[in-house]
Amino acid sequence: MVSRTVRRATASAAALLTLTAVPAHAATHGSDTTRTGSTAALPAPDMTGLRAVLRTLTTQGAPGAIARIDDRGTVRTAAAGIGDRTTRRAIDNADRFRIGSVTKSFSAVVLLQLVDAHKLDLDSSVDRYLPGLLPDKRITVRHLLSHRSGLYDYTNSMFANSVSGFEAVRDKVFTYRQLVQLSLKHARTNAPGAAYSYSNTNFVVAGMLIEKLTGHSVGTAYRDRIIKPLKLRDTVYVHPDTKIPGRHARGYLTQDRAGAKPVDATDQTVSWAQSAGALISTTHDLNTFFSALLSGKLTSTAALTQMERWTPVNSTTRYGLGLRRRDLSCGVSVYGHTGAVQGFYTYSFTSKDGRRSLTALANTSNNGTVLNTMAGTLESAFCGKRTRTLQGSSLTGRGSYVTERRTAYEDIAPGITRD
Numbered sequence: 547m548v549s550r551t552v553r554r555a556t557a558s559a560a561a562l563l564t565l566t567a568v569p570a571h572a573a574t575h576g577s578d579t580t581r582t583g584s585t586a587a588l589p590a591p592d593m594t595g596l597r598a599v600l601r602t603l604t605t606q607g608a609p610g611a612i613a614r615i616d617d618r619g620t621v622r623t624a625a626a627g628i629g630d631r632t633t634r635r636a637i638d639n640a641d642r643f644r645i646g647s648v649t650k651s652f653s654a655v656v657l658l659q660l661v662d663a664h665k666l667d668l669d670s671s672v673d674r675y676l677p678g679l680l681p682d683k684r685i686t687v688r689h690l691l692s693h694r695s696g697l698y699d700y701t702n703s704m705f706a707n708s709v710s711g712f713e714a715v716r717d718k719v720f721t722y723r724q725l726v727q728l729s730l731k732h733a734r735t736n737a738p739g740a741a742y743s744y745s746n747t748n749f750v751v752a753g754m755l756i757e758k759l760t761g762h763s764v765g766t767a768y769r770d771r772i773i774k775p776l777k778l779r780d781t782v783y784v785h786p787d788t789k790i791p792g793r794h795a796r797g798y799l800t801q802d803r804a805g806a807k808p809v810d811a812t813d814q815t816v817s818w819a820q821s822a823g824a825l826i827s828t829t830h831d832l833n834t835f836f837s838a839l840l841s842g843k844l845t846s847t848a849a850l851t852q853m854e855r856w857t858p859v860n861s862t863t864r865y866g867l868g869l870r871r872r873d874l875s876c877g878v879s880v881y882g883h884t885g886a887v888q889g890f891y892t893y894s895f896t897s898k899d900g901r902r903s904l905t906a907l908a909n910t911s912n913n914g915t916v917l918n919t920m921a922g923t924l925e926s927a928f929c930g931k932r933t934r935t936l937q938g939s940s941l942t943g944r945g946s947y948v949t950e951r952r953t954a955y956e957d958i959a960p961g962i963t964r965d
Contacts, residue, residue: 583898646885654868753821797889
């Protein structure tokens with residue numbers, strides 16, 4: 547049974563999305579005119595506030611939480627709690643973890659690199675590259691990467707019940723086509739290009755495009771095009787293997803039934819996600835990745851501009867092509883992605899110039915309170931002491947808890963997956 551809190555929050559988010567989604571022609575360009583992301587204008591990070599947020603997470607159900615800020619060569623880290631409930635080992639920023647939907651940004655970068663190489667046209671039909679896969683030839687590559695294809699998200703049904711749904715697939719190996727077929731059993735959510743509607747199906751098809759156009763697996767594409775060039779020593783794609791290699795935090799899935807013992811969800815194929823959410827990384831590597839992306843080291847300026855063509859999601863969030871923009875309370879905009887996979891919640895964002903980056907992890911999932919509170923890590927990292935940090939389950943001093951709650955749930959199906 548899905549918790550009432552999750553059902554209510556998800557329903558509220560769906561209503562909010564209905565109000566804020568806009569047609570493709572109304573999407574705004576990525577350049578900021580009223581908000582700042584340059585580190586020259588940013589106050590010093592509030593490390594006291596950041597540590598308080600992490601400690602709060604451990605009181606709300608996360609066994610542990612970590613955060614790392616990279617700021618023009620200065621590294622600041624914080625940690626609270628444990629990375630393993632059995633051994634009681636303290637969690638640490640050296641730990642690897644599953645990054646969930648942050649994987650989508652990696653997939654988008656590979657496809658934008660193919661655009662740079664003139665092997666892919668964002669506004670061409672997916673059918674041009676994968677004939678017969680989708681029933682509507684109007685769906686373009688851009689629609690996929692901006693979540694405006696209208697393709698139903700198969701994980702809505704797969705994880706309607708968080709724990710039983712997870713146990714049914716944790717050791718399964720799916721093909722991309724099988725996942726697409728799960729989506730096509732359901733009616734589409736809207737016409738292509740008509741509205742933003744987050745769907746893992748979009749980035750499953752993106753993975754198929756990567757493999758078709760490169761002639762290699764998505765794991766090889768990530769390795770050769772991003773991981774090796776950036777020297778990301780702890781970022782790996784092991785699908786369909788179930789283990790996280792090396793030192794890592796264990797991830798715990800909160801039960802749908804209050805009071806039940808969390809499920810250790812660390813070992814799984816993540817085959818239900820693949821190019822939509824199966825990468826493994828660390829706080830260091832994710833900061834390096836988003837800093838490189840926003841500073842123009844992974845794509846051409848023209849391609850990055852395409853990634854930053856924003857569609858409004860709600861009052862604080864915009865979505866581009868596999869990239870989010872979050873507008874913070876102090877007027878700063880940050881760029882990156884969030885991730886939710888069984889056992890792990892991730893926030894990973896950088897400033898507009900890529901010079902200050904934050905990645906935060908909590909090793910739990912199916913816990914809306916924890917997910918809400920994690921938004922405070924961005925406030926501490928980029929707004930400094932001008933904004934009060936989270937205390938308990940609200941953003942004190944600003945009356946903005948409801949906004950943060952809706953933002954956190956905007957893309958989360960009951961229990962796990964999307965964000």
